[in-house]
Amino acid sequence: xxxxxxxxxxxxxxxxxxxxxxxxxxxxxxxxxxxxxxxxxxxxxxxxxxxxxxxxxxxxxxxxxxxxxxxxxxxxxxxxxxxxxxxxxxxxxxxxxxxxxxxxxxxxxxxxxxxxxxxxxxxxxxxxxxxxxxxxxxxxxxxxxxxxxxxxxxxxxxxxxxxxxxxxxxxxxxxxxxxxxxxxxxxxxxxxxxxxxxxxxxxxxxxxxxxxxxxxxxxxxxxxxxxxxxxxxxxxxxxxxxxxxxxxxxxxxxxxxxxxxxxxxxxxxxxxxx
Amino acid sequence: xxxxxxxxxxxxxxxxxxxxxxxxxxxxxxxxxxxxxxxxxxxxxxxxxxxxxxxxxxxxxxxxxxxxxxxxxxxxxxxxxxxxxxxxxxxxxxxxxxxxxxxxxxxxxxxxxxxxxxxxxxxxxxxxxxxxxxxxxxxxxxxxxxxxxxxxxxxxxxxxxxxxxxxxxxxxx
Numbered sequence: 001x002x003x004x005x006x007x008x009x010x011x012x013x014x015x016x017x018x019x020x021x022x023x024x025x026x027x028x029x030x031x032x033x034x035x036x037x038x039x040x041x042x043x044x045x046x047x048x049x050x051x052x053x054x055x056x057x058x059x060x061x062x063x064x065x066x067x068x069x070x071x072x073x074x075x076x077x078x079x080x081x082x083x084x085x086x087x088x089x090x091x092x093x094x095x096x097x098x099x100x101x102x103x104x105x106x107x108x109x110x111x112x113x114x115x116x117x118x119x120x121x122x123x124x125x126x127x128x129x130x131x132x133x134x135x136x137x138x139x140x141x142x143x144x145x146x147x148x149x150x151x152x153x154x155x156x157x158x159x160x161x162x163x164x165x166x167x168x169x170x171x172x173x174x175x176x177x178x179x180x181x182x183x184x185x186x187x188x189x190x191x192x193x194x195x196x197x198x199x200x201x202x203x204x205x206x207x208x209x210x211x212x213x214x215x216x217x218x219x220x221x222x223x224x225x226x227x228x229x230x231x232x233x234x235x236x237x238x239x240x241x242x243x244x245x246x247x248x249x250x251x252x253x254x255x256x257x258x259x260x261x262x263x264x265x266x267x268x269x270x271x272x273x274x
Numbered sequence: 275x276x277x278x279x280x281x282x283x284x285x286x287x288x289x290x291x292x293x294x295x296x297x298x299x300x301x302x303x304x305x306x307x308x309x310x311x312x313x314x315x316x317x318x319x320x321x322x323x324x325x326x327x328x329x330x331x332x333x334x335x336x337x338x339x340x341x342x343x344x345x346x347x348x349x350x351x352x353x354x355x356x357x358x359x360x361x362x363x364x365x366x367x368x369x370x371x372x373x374x375x376x377x378x379x380x381x382x383x384x385x386x387x388x389x390x391x392x393x394x395x396x397x398x399x400x401x402x403x404x405x406x407x408x409x410x411x412x413x414x415x416x417x418x419x420x421x422x423x424x425x426x427x428x429x430x431x432x433x434x435x436x437x438x439x440x441x442x443x444x445x446x447x
Contacts, residue, residue, distance in 0.1 A: 020357045023336075201370035
């Protein structure tokens with residue numbers, strides 16, 4: 001108690017100054033409209049800034065789950081695009097046909113890009129419905145590869161940039177189809193072979209999947225025709241395709257689950273055995 | 275001692291009346307940019323005896339400022355500025371102390387301290403007071419340019435008036 005009194009005696013004037021100023025400013029803020037507005041607004045701005053920063057941090061922490069939900073949404077949208085592609089056929093499609101393809105969103109967790117045979121790994125596996133020989137795409141605009149092996153939680157995918165890649169493709173709006181292959185070690189370009197040379201194509205045409213396999217539905221965009229030549233003595237074009245997507249920085253992938261794929265393969269096998 | 279108190283109380287009342295009756299009514303506008311106010315009431319604090327204890331200065335400033343605010347419709351603004359001035363008065367007095375020091379009963383007037391000392395003393399504290407007053411009135415340094423403009427012009431006018439009053443009215447205490 002004595003100490004407190006001593007303190008007040010020693011610093012009384014300063015204390016009094018602070019107290020009087022606090023009184024003055026509370027009076028100013030409470031009884032003067034202009035000053036009150038400024039005070040309230042500034043504190044609002046300050047509070048707003050704090051809340052803004054907080055939201056940013058929380059949003060950053062939520063990025064992963066948001067990404068997942070966006071990917072799920074994307075998967076639904078791409079499924080719809082595929083449905084539209086098929087529903088424009090002349091034959092009216094049944095509901096089961098419309099739902100033939102399902103997409104499984106996943107992340108690429110490991111990948112090689114500069115070997116002559118490239119692979120990558122997805123963080124989803126048989127537990128999520130992935131089976132070998134399913135197609136993998138980056139989006140509606142860009143293929144990634146084909147699943148080779150699956151474990152319970154992971155899938156091993158042959159990249160497009162692989163010497164064994166063979167994907168049936170067509171040129172949009174033109175007749176005929178060919179095989180997409182990777183020959184020139186350029187991660188942005190691939191080759192489309194065996195489109196017969198009596199068909200007409202032009203530089204800038206869009207290359208799409210043909211749908212003549214169980215892996216990819218038809219109509220997925222692959223790339224653009226960059227240039228084409230007819231090798232001497234050949235019956236078909238050799239087309240260089242500039243891919244729409246850059247496989248070197250792919251992070252997300254959708255695995256295409258073809259619900260009737262195994263049925264189709266079984267039927268084709270039976271015919272082949274005869 | 276009693277004379278000192280009564281002189282100061284009477285001076286405070288006269289200055290109070292002069293400020294609200296006369297000087298409050300005179301406001302010049304300079305091209306719509308700066309508004310010149312006559313703020314001569316800080317003399318109440320400036321002219322109190324040099325050895326006045328700080329709490330007395332502060333409480334006087336607070337009551338005087340609040341009284342003024344009631345007539346200016348700006349509760350707290352003059353009081354806050356005047357309390358600031360009262361608080362820093364002793365610092366300024368210590369800062370510009372003459373070589374021979376102060377006497378116990380010195381009153382800071384031209385007659386006692388000389389013109390040079392008085393001009394330094396008044397200009398520092400008056401400018402400080404006016405700047406603080408306009409800053410609190412604007413309440414935001416967004417208006418820093420207007421605050422400076424108002425402060426400088428109001429300071430010049432108020433300073434001239436205070437010096438003239440010093441020559442006209444000479445008090446002993």
